[in-house]
Amino acid sequence: MAVLRTLGTIVVAAATTWFTMWALGLALPFLAEPAVLLVVLVVVAVQALIAGILASYDLGRVGHWLILVVDHTWSLLNTVFGGIVGNLIYPFVGRPSRADSAGRTWIVYMPRSTSGFGTDVLQTVGIVNLGGAGQHERMHLLQSRAFGPTYLPLFAVFYVVTALLAILFAPLGALLKAAHRRDTWYLRPPAKSAVQGFFGWIYYATPFELWAYASGNP
Incomplete structure (x- = not known):
């Protein structure tokens, strides 16, 4: 069998x-x-x-x-x-x-x-x-099947967009940190994000990841 x-x-x-x-x-x-x-x-x-x-x-x-x-x-x-x-x-x-x-x-x-x-x-x-x-990872599996050949290109576009937003925010973030209005110069993801640091928000803020995190635990 x-x-x-x-x-x-x-x-x-x-x-x-x-x-x-x-x-x-x-x-x-x-x-x-x-x-x-x-x-x-x-x-x-x-x-x-x-x-x-x-x-x-x-x-x-x-x-x-x-x-x-x-x-x-x-x-x-x-x-x-x-x-x-x-x-x-x-x-x-x-x-x-x-x-x-x-x-x-x-x-x-x-x-x-x-x-x-x-x-x-x-x-x-x-x-x-x-x-x-976990529901999070199963959601990525569902996303890839639902979006088919557009899934990977869309993920790449999302990363480019969030990376650009993070880079554009960095100068303002540095000023706010210097003024003690923020404790980091970069956009910071929530604690539940699997990735932290400067790249953490870039990773977390992509629509596919937001969707997966909203669906359940990793």
């Missing part, structure tokens, strides 16, 4: 990825180049193998079949990004967790340490998570 589930996950992921790349290649021919297609298919197949072993998708449920297809069509960009970044970086700080992945439609790496990246700061890229399930 486990072997069939894993094979089924790989076949569906690879087939829908190939179809998506072929369709996109009609408008953007470079995506249909054999080298590009091969790299994407290898990334997807390896990630599907991991997902199959961890039983991330319950192929006995119609909803999970649909999510698997969405992850490799509409949300393919996010899935490939997570497959490259998450599955290359997270193994250095965590271990794949079947208990936290099975039937949850994502791949979870649980941190090896009791503090730091993966414990104090959780992260989700595509369908790959570091640190385990």
